[in-house]
Amino acid sequence: MAGNTHKFQAPKGTRDFYPPAMAVRRYIESVWREVSINHGFEEIDGPTFEHLELYTAKSGPGIVSELFSFRREGGDADYALRPEFTPTLARMYASAAQTLPKPVKWFCIPNFFRAERPQRGRLREFFQWNADIIGDDSPSADAEVIAVTVGVLEKFGFTPDQVKVKISHRDVVRDLLMHLGIKEQDLQTTFELIDRRDKIPDHEFEASLGQLGLSIDRIYDIKRLSGAPFEIGEEYQIAEYFEGVPKSGIESLERLGSELRDRGLRPWCHYNFSIVRGLAYYTGTVFEVIAEGERSVAGGGRYDKLVELVGGPLTPAVGIAMGDVVLRLILEDRGLLGETEEYLPRPDVFVISALDDDGGQMRKLVADLRRSGLHARHSYRATKNVGKLLGEAGKVRARFAVILGKELEDGAVALKDLESGDQREVKVELLVQTLKDALGK
RNA sequence: GCGGCUGUAGCUCAGCUGGUUAGAGCACCUGGUUGUGGUCCAGGGGGUCGAGGGUUCGAGUCCCUUCAGCCGCCCCA
Numbered sequence: 386m387a388g389n390t391h392k393f394q395a396p397k398g399t400r401d402f403y404p405p406a407m408a409v410r411r412y413i414e415s416v417w418r419e420v421s422i423n424h425g426f427e428e429i430d431g432p433t434f435e436h437l438e439l440y441t442a443k444s445g446p447g448i449v450s451e452l453f454s455f456r457r458e459g460g461d462a463d464y465a466l467r468p469e470f471t472p473t474l475a476r477m478y479a480s481a482a483q484t485l486p487k488p489v490k491w492f493c494i495p496n497f498f499r500a501e502r503p504q505r506g507r508l509r510e511f512f513q514w515n516a517d518i519i520g521d522d523s524p525s526a527d528a529e530v531i532a533v534t535v536g537v538l539e540k541f542g543f544t545p546d547q548v549k550v551k552i553s554h555r556d557v558v559r560d561l562l563m564h565l566g567i568k569e570q571d572l573q574t575t576f577e578l579i580d581r582r583d584k585i586p587d588h589e590f591e592a593s594l595g596q597l598g599l600s601i602d603r604i605y606d607i608k609r610l611s612g613a614p615f616e617i618g619e620e621y622q623i624a625e626y627f628e629g630v631p632k633s634g635i636e637s638l639e640r641l642g643s644e645l646r647d648r649g650l651r652p653w654c655h656y657n658f659s660i661v662r663g664l665a666y667y668t669g670t671v672f673e674v675i676a677e678g679e680r681s682v683a684g685g686g687r688y689d690k691l692v693e694l695v696g697g698p699l700t701p702a703v704g705i706a707m708g709d710v711v712l713r714l715i716l717e718d719r720g721l722l723g724e725t726e727e728y729l730p731r732p733d734v735f736v737i738s739a740l741d742d743d744g745g746q747m748r749k750l751v752a753d754l755r756r757s758g759l760h761a762r763h764s765y766r767a768t769k770n771v772g773k774l775l776g777e778a779g780k781v782r783a784r785f786a787v788i789l790g791k792e793l794e795d796g797a798v799a800l801k802d803l804e805s806g807d808q809r810e811v812k813v814e815l816l817v818q819t820l821k822d823a824l825g826k
Numbered sequence: 827g828c829g830g831c832u833g834u835a836g837c838u839c840a841g842c843u844g845g846u847u848a849g850a851g852c853a854c855c856u857g858g859u860u861g862u863g864g865u866c867c868a869g870g871g872g873g874u875c876g877a878g879g880g881u882u883c884g885a886g887u888c889c890c891u892u893c894a895g896c897c898g899c900c901c902c903a
Contacts, residue, residue: 394876394894444903450827451901469903502827505897666903680902706903739861768856775863790861801862808862 398501398509408728410512413709414494416540417514421492424533426516429491431473437463439472442694443666453498453509466498470515471691471704478519479697487520490529506680506711517704519692524637527670527687527703528644534674534683534705535653541712542721548682550650551614551657552641552672557623557634558658561610564630565603579611580661614655617642623656641670666691670703676715683707726782733759733824735778735803739771739790747789750798750813757817758826779803785820 395401402410418428437454454465467473470493478485493515503509516533518526531550538548558579559572567575578593585593594604606627615623620639624630638656645654660673671686685705692700716722734754738747747763754761762781764774771788778786788799792810800819801808811819820826 397894440903447901448903451903471903499902501901503895504899507902684903737861741860766855769860770858771861772863774861776865777863779864786863788861799861803863806863 396509398503400508400510405725405729408730409713409722409725410709412728413712414512414514417492417494417537417707420536420540421514421516421533424490424516424529424536426490426492426533429474429477429493430495431470431477431493432467433496434464434466435473435476437465439476439695440465440468443472443475443691451500453500467495468497468499470495470497470513470706471517471688472695474515474517474519474704475691475695475697475702478700478702479692479695482692482697482700485520488526489519490517491519492516492533506714508710512709514707514709515704517702519702520700521703522689522701524641524644524670526701527641528648528650530685530703530705531645531654531672532648532650534672534685534707535650537707538653538674541716543715543719545652547719548653548674548676548715550654550672550674551660552617552654552670553656553658553660554634554638554641554670555667556669557638558610558661560631560634561623561627561658562607564627565606565610566599567597571597575607576661579607579659582611582659611659614657617645617651617654617656620656637669666694672705674707676711676718679711679715679718682711682715729782730760732762732778732781732783733826734761734785734787734820735774735781735783736761736763736787737771737774737778737789738763739769739774739788740793741769743789743793746793750787750789750816754817754820757821759817759820759824775801775803784824787816 400406421428437449437452440448440452448468449465452465452468454463456463474491474493478489494512495515496510496512498510499507500509501507514537516530518530531552535550558576562572562575563569575594575597578590582590590608591604594607599607609626620635620642623638624632624635645651660671666688667686668689669687672684673681674683675681683705685703687701687703689699689701692698692702713722736747736751736754740746751761751763762778762783764777766774766777768774775786783803786801786803788801790799792798793813796814797810797812798816799808800811800816802823
């Protein structure tokens with residue numbers, strides 16, 4: 386055993402999940418799943434790898450260097466481990482579009498792979514919750530996706546002062562920028578500039594805008610636009626501030642704002658036009674979940690062209706994705722994760738034999754308990770020391786202990802409540818029912 | 827792809843300017859003998875000091891390479 390321990394290491398950027406870590410992972414997944422289902426989403430999944438072209442079709446050839454791609458020995462098809470779910474989702478929807486109701490609300494919790502250098506909040510394999518509504522182009526669908534996201538955040542125990550949903554809208558930003566004098570061919574550059582606003586010095590930001598031919602006043606307007614957030618429900622302020630801007634974008638924001646207010650989401654949300662994520666394919670509303678000092682926890686938006694891009698009918702869609710890596714960091718930082726052991730399943734009953742030879746009774750009893758649906762364990766240690774065995778029962782956080790001893794001659798066992806310490810004798814044939822009653826099962 | 831820091835038992839670390847068979851706490855296992863718990867006592871297993879090479883009489887301790895981790899840059903679907 387010694388010596389070969391270091392022969393193989395887990396690949397860079399991957400994680401091993403030992404029981405406590407796995408229990409935490411299941412907890413996170415259970416929150417995602419439960420809230421998704423409560424909001425009317427149905428769970429799906431797709432293949433772990435797809436044809437490489439599915440990803441290059443959406444993101445361009447540059448994406449390949451970020452993918453784990455491969456070709457079979459002797460084969461001629463290129464594949465890639467999935468780096469995200471949306472292409473698979475679009476493909477799945479496109480190939481079944483005729484038979485699917487509108488809209489469909491789907492969620493999934495797959496693992497993804499990206500060939501990037503690991504750093505804080507980023508690994509090469511991670512888990513990510515996705516929730517999408519396909520076939521509904523109304524602001525209501527956008528709001529519903531934001532609602533399920535906030536539902537997840539609340540379920541994890543976050544409060545609106547800890548995490549925020551930043552909302553933007555491509556059309557609004559485009560209209561505002563063009564209204565402020567940005568030429569259409571400079572839009573992309575300006576988007577990227579706004580996206581990098583926090584990373585570059587103020588004078589550099591201003592200088593770059595100046596190079597696009599903007600006056601000092603207009604540069605100030607754009608700084609205002611990409612700076613402080615706007616409240617939900619105060620869209621008129623935006624319209625007033627940028628007087629003369631086309632109405633259509635603002636109106637769609639107003640409808641979204643109204644939908645968010647109806648759902649009681651206002652404390653969690655605000656407009657922030659510095660969010661410019663996913664320019665490549667987002668078409669309307671875009672949003673990000675942000676916690677102070679961390680990279681974004683979740684992001685999403687409307688992508689009305691994607692299903693068509695993979696060969697389906699023109700179909701509106703909106704979705705969100707939340708990865709587990711940044712989420713864990715924030716949960717830990719906010720003290721919302723307990724000790725990992727607390728997430729391990731607690732045994733209902735721990736069976737102890739104090740007899741030198743119980744004639745197989747302990748094994749039979751454990752088997753009966755398990756057959757009746759209870760989580761039953763016993764020790765693998767040789768000792769008959771009841772104290773030590775009870776210690777083990779306590780360590781695995783069992784709720785009850787059953788002790789086989791001399792009372793077995795009368796067909797009874799000792800049943801001890803490990804939390805209260807109360808103990809009583811119970812006839813063996815009544816044990817299962819007694820335990821079930823006590824456990825409320 | 828680029829840069830900085832780090833790498834000693836399962837975990838957290840100690841090991842002074844290179845010098846006898848590499849340590850502690852926690853965890854784990856066994857026992858404290860004939861039935862009551864996370865305490866206590868005693869004992870035990872486990873490390874070729876990330877790996878490879880070099881300098882040296884001698885390296886965990888110095889140098890090079892490599893792998894991995896952390897933190898940034900690029901990128902971020």
